Amino acid sequence: MEQTVQIGALVPLTRPGWAEAGRHLLAGLELAVRDVNDAGGIAGRPLELVVRDTAANPQKAEAAVDELAHMGVAALAGEYHSVVARAAAARADALGLPFLCSSAVLDALTDQPTEWVARLCPPQSRGWQIYADFLLSAGRRRIAVAAQSSVYWASGIRVLRDYLAPRGGSVVELDMSSLTPAAVCDALVDSRATALLLLVGHPEPAVSIVQAVRRDQRLAEIVLGAPAGQPEFAEWAALLGDDGAAIPFLRYLPERLTPLGVRVETALRERLAEPASFVAFEGYDTITVLADVLRSHGVDRARIADSWPRVAVEGTRGKIQFSRTPGINVWQWTWPPVQVVDRDPARPDRFRILHGGSH
Known part of the structure; x- marks a missing residue:
């Protein structure tokens, strides 16, 4: 049998990881590997995905990076959770292992500038500033956030505060370590907030907060929002039904997919037995980029890392190219498409585009 070219894949497949997001990410990664191999692989060698479940655990991810590096994978792909991707990126950087991060958005993916890590x-x-623009355009300036403790949520609050304050907006933080959903409702009334953003885990406490707010007549006019994208997945609609509609969130899709994206969308729907989330497209694009790099530059890790600034690949959502961006320590696709969407109250299985970010 021909020797395979191996790519390590970090994916949250079990709880407390967001397993539904992990399933979509893996579906995209696996579909792209199949397509690469159907087209002849990497210079005639089959591409092989070596999958490790991170379960949203940074230590587990670090151990997986060590194991995959020792196995001889050419590069790393994937990860959804920002705090996990951050741990994986630091380890990959230390080991000299190229890592193309699919879905983790935390600005500070690494503490120091690195040549080894790129991000799709x-x-x-960027995403949360576009979301803040949407809130302002909708006339929502007094924003409450129901927040749990994490680096990711704290970073999001900081982005919102910094962006809204000079534009006449404000952010009121509700600490979910001490508040029940009913207490959140009371705090919203007291604060006179016009929007509540769910910076909390899914399904809980997000689902309970939505249900409490929806049932409180005092809060009939408040807008619920979920910039981190909880309503993207089918489980949200299954748990909340009509209550889960009209909750705007960030989605990284264009208004129109590329011709490749249209074909991939059909194949992903068959593989997942449900509509593909943007996370599945991120997975597919990750392998598409890595396969192009491997074909052009071979499997040497240093040559792969050196190639990030020369990537120019047509993905499912547009042309992918990486550059250095102020404040970002990794090679960054500038820019993926960004939308603010929600589930249509008239058809909760359908999405409405409410706001788009310019390139």
Whole structure:
């Protein structure tokens, strides 16, 4: 049998990881590997995905990076959770292992500038500023956030505050370590907030907060929002039904997919037995980029890392090219498409585009 070219894949497949997001990410990665191999592989050698479940655990991810590096993988792909991707990126950087991060948006993916790591999804500051623009355009200036403790949520709050304050907006933080959903409702009334953003885990406490707010007549006019994208997945609609509609979130898709994207969308729907999320497209694009690099530059890790600034690949959502961006320590696709969308109250299985970010 021909020797395979191996790519390590970090994916959250079990709880407390967001397993549904992990399933979509893996579906995209696996579909792209199949397509690469159907087209002749990497210079005639089959591409092989070596998958490790991170379960949203940074230590587990670090151990997986060590194991995959020792196995001889040419590069790393994947990961959804920002704090996990951050741990994986630091380890990959230390080991000299190229890592193309699919879905983790935290701006500070690494503490120091690195040549080894590139990223497909937009940094949190870009996406969340576009989300803040949407809130302002909708006339929502007094924003409450129901927040759990994490580097990711704290970073998001900082982005919102910094962007809204000079534009006449404000952010009121509700600490979910001490508040029940009913207490959140009371705090919203007291604060006179016009929007509540769910910076919390899914399904809980996000689902309970949505249900409490929807049932509180005092809060009939408040807009619920979820910039981190919880409503993207089918589980959200299954758990919340009509209550889960009209909750705007960030999605990294263009208004129209590329011709490749249209074909991939059909194949992903068959593989997943449900519509593909943007996370599945991120997975597919990750392998598409890595396969192009491997074909052009071979499997030497240093040559792969050197190639990031020369990438120019047509993905499912547009042309992918990496550059250095102020404040971002990794090679960054500038820029993936960004939308603010929600589930249509008239058809909760359908999405409405409410706001788009310019390139």
